[in-house]
Amino acid sequence: MNKKITAAALAMALGAAFATVSTTAAAAEMGGKEKCYGVALKGKNDCKAGAGTTCAGTSKVDYQGNAWSMVPAGTCEKTESKTSATGYGQLKAFKEKQA
Amino acid sequence: MPTPLPLVPQLRGASAPTLKIQLPSRAGLGLKPEHFQEILSTLPDLGFFEIHAENYMVDGGPFHYYLTRIREHYPLSIHGVGLSIGGEAPLDLAHINRLDKLLDRYAPASFSEHLAWSSHGHVFANDLLPISYDQPTLQRVCEHIDQVQTHLKRQMLLENPATYVEFATSTMAETDFISEVIRRTGCGLLLDVNNIYVSCINHHRDPYAYLRALPHAAVGEIHLAGFAEDIDAAGDPLLIDSHGSPVAQAVWQLYQYALDCVGSVATLIERDNNIPPFDVLLAEIQQAEHLLRTSDSAVPIAQETAA
Amino acid sequence: MNAQFFEALLDPGLLPPAGLTTWNSSDPAARFAVYRNNVIVSLIDALADTYPVTQALVGEEFFRAMARLFVRQEPPRSRVLAFYGESFPAFIETFPPAASVPYLADIARLEMLRVQAYHAADAIELPADVIAQSIARIDELPELRIKFQPSVGILCSPYAVVSLWAAHQGITDISTVDPDVPENALILRPQLDIEVIRLTNGASSFIALLLQGKSLGAAHEAASLAADFDLTDILGLLIQTQAISSMKIH
Structure with missing residues (x-):
């Protein structure tokens, strides 16, 4: 790409971006990019002791291939299987909910 | 029987010009991120807040934002949980420097750590592990405390531990060990009344006698917390220092006795597990404040000075 | 002393260290287990705090069992636990029982980036x-x-x-x-x-x-x-x- 053209393209884009942001106070939706917040964190260093009723510290269960019987059993069970279509439809629906 | 303590010259720390503990003789609370906003919006009437130092050894973000604002309204106590003062290895200099930076930034009224160890090699266990009460360990703990007080240019408080096992190698009582550390290093005592109760039940001792055996004049702060109940292999009670329930009645009684011995001293309510609504903790604060006020006018029980 | 105590903390296959005593001569193993539990549980809790969505996806039971293996394999190297578990996503990626949730490791990566952003x-x-x-x-x-x-x-x-x-x-x-x-x-x-x-x-x-x-x-x-x-x-x-x-x- 020609350097002068690049410079001009950059200047135009930067100018337009700057103007858009300055004029739209709540431009929360830029190109369908959802903004999400999560929950706050705890402090992880502590001086308490866990109650001694669990056996987490003494359990000898290890992953030995066949010795492991647990399977993931959470919200992953509700997700679409890998064999579904491209999923473009679902993604679009998600965007629309956000708008 | 404990062997007589040999005469050992005092370490530098005992005479070093250290910043002394200045917490107000009131009740305070362990600061939890869950309560940041409520504290700032209501500014509850309590004596001080205490933080675990390591949680604030991060570059920026909400922890520092809220602590800075809360510090503007309250005295602060910084309580370390990871220095491993009782460990066999030399102290972690990088960690002491992190502490130094944190103390500089927040100018706390008090800094305290535990009589315990928590790391070995490069691994950190995140637990307060017990030590053997013998001469080599005593020497090491004193050197470590001296190093900390010299580096931080302030007196530190040492907390008596909650323990679940004892060592065959121990040659002295825990109270004698702690008293000697205080005598040699000039550090203060963080009297954890719950730990006294927990350890004394776990090792079949009299918590009142334990309390009497400590140097009362060195106490700079008191901790109160709740414990969990379990049993050992023989079916005898085994109490766990869980910080997950209200302060037990037996611990309140022992606290009253501690105030009779020591006088009115800054008292922390610790709650690190099953954290209840802020009001519930404030009620415990008020209970402690009530006992502090009534003990304020009383004359402390005279203590025989150690030989 | 420290070495033997420490190794037994993290490895339940080892006997508790020699030289532990109890007032009633009961088996010190039951009491030593308090320390074992506290180390393992507090570190699993630290991971659960950093990786809540990872946990929700596979369920608490699976997550904690997987986290327990990770804790034993890669205990903290820092006294500051804020970023403990930075290598947990890589562990998940090579953990065969989690293979049925192929996106799990990347969700964990996103959650660690959030923790890093939080404390940055x-x-x-x-x-x-x-x-x-x-x-x-x-x-x-x-x-x-x-x-x-x-x-x-x-x-x-x-x-x-x-x-x-x-x-x-x-x-x-x-x-x-x-x-x-x-x-x-x-x-x-x-x-x-x-x-x-x-x-x-x-x-x-x-x-x-x-x-x-x-x-x-x-x-x-x-x-x-x-x-x-x-x-x-x-x-x-x-x-x-x-x-x-x-x-x-x-």
């Missing part, structure tokens, strides 16, 4: 006139190096990491998310709240190149190869989220 150094505000001055010096624009706030992180994934994560924040229903749609995430903390923003392929490669220290012109040229790249759009986002900390020639 606070943003340095870009002076208001810096952008205007940059536009004025048009010839220098392609040579400009853009630096980002310390909290800024990027994740490019073959899975719908942002949508899956958002589904656990009450924003959308997880059953409407196809996990196999590639998504890219921008993670940053303008003030106190962390933002997780979905990016196009072009936008994420543009930011990734700038993060590597490439000039604005070079990053633009390379990112333009992506069909979905929109320069105005991504610059607007970066300005709006105050992601930029400096714009300089060197």
Whole structure:
């Protein structure tokens, strides 16, 4: 790409971006990019002791291939299987909910 | 029987010009991120807040934002949980420097750590592990405390531990060990009344006698917390220092006795597990404040000075 | 003494260290187990606090069993636990029982980026006139190096990491998310709240190149190869989220 053209393209884009942001106070939706917040964190260093009723510290269960019987059993069970279509439809629906 | 303590010259720390503990003789609370906003919006009437130092050894973000604002309204106590003062290895200099930076930034009224160890090699266990009460360990703990007080240019408080096992190698009582550390290093005592109760039940001792055996004049702060109940292999009670329930009645009684011995001293309510609504903790604060006020006018029980 | 005690803490196959005593001569193993439990449980709890969505996806029982193996294999190397478990995503990726949830490791990566953004150094505000001055010096624009706030992180994934994560924040229903749609995430903390923003392929490669220290012109040229790249759009986002900390020639 020609350097002068690049410079001009950059200047135009930067100018337009700057103007858009300055004029739209709540431009929360830029190109369908959802903004999400999560929950706050705890402090992880502590001086308490866990109650001694669990056996987490003494359990000898290890992953030995066949010795492991647990399977993931959470919200992953509700997700679409890998064999579904491209999923473009679902993604679009998600965007629309956000708008 | 404990062997007589040999005469050992005092370490530098005992005479070093250290910043002394200045917490107000009131009740305070362990600061939890869950309560940041409520504290700032209501500014509850309590004596001080205490933080675990390591949680604030991060570059920026909400922890520092809220602590800075809360510090503007309250005295602060910084309580370390990871220095491993009782460990066999030399102290972690990088960690002491992190502490130094944190103390500089927040100018706390008090800094305290535990009589315990928590790391070995490069691994950190995140637990307060017990030590053997013998001469080599005593020497090491004193050197470590001296190093900390010299580096931080302030007196530190040492907390008596909650323990679940004892060592065959121990040659002295825990109270004698702690008293000697205080005598040699000039550090203060963080009297954890719950730990006294927990350890004394776990090792079949009299918590009142334990309390009497400590140097009362060195106490700079008191901790109160709740414990969990379990049993050992023989079916005898085994109490766990869980910080997950209200302060037990037996611990309140022992606290009253501690105030009779020591006088009115800054008292922390610790709650690190099953954290209840802020009001519930404030009620415990008020209970402690009530006992502090009534003990304020009383004359402390005279203590025989150690030989 | 310390070594034997410590090894037995983390390895339940070992006997408790010799030399432990109890007042009633009961088996010290039951009492030593209090320490074993506390080490393991407190570290699993630390992981659960960092990886809540990872836990929700596989369920608490599976998560804690997997975390327990990780804790034994990779106990903390730092006394500061804020970032404990940085290698947990890599562990998940090679943990066969988690293979049925192929996107799990990337969700964990996103959650660790959030924790890093949470504790990162606070943003340095870009002076208001810096952008205007940059536009004025048009010839220098392609040579400009853009630096980002310390909290800024990027994740490019073959899975719908942002949508899956958002589904656990009450924003959308997880059953409407196809996990196999590639998504890219921008993670940053303008003030106190962390933002997780979905990016196009072009936008994420543009930011990734700038993060590597490439000039604005070079990053633009390379990112333009992506069909979905929109320069105005991504610059607007970066300005709006105050992601930029400096714009300089060197």
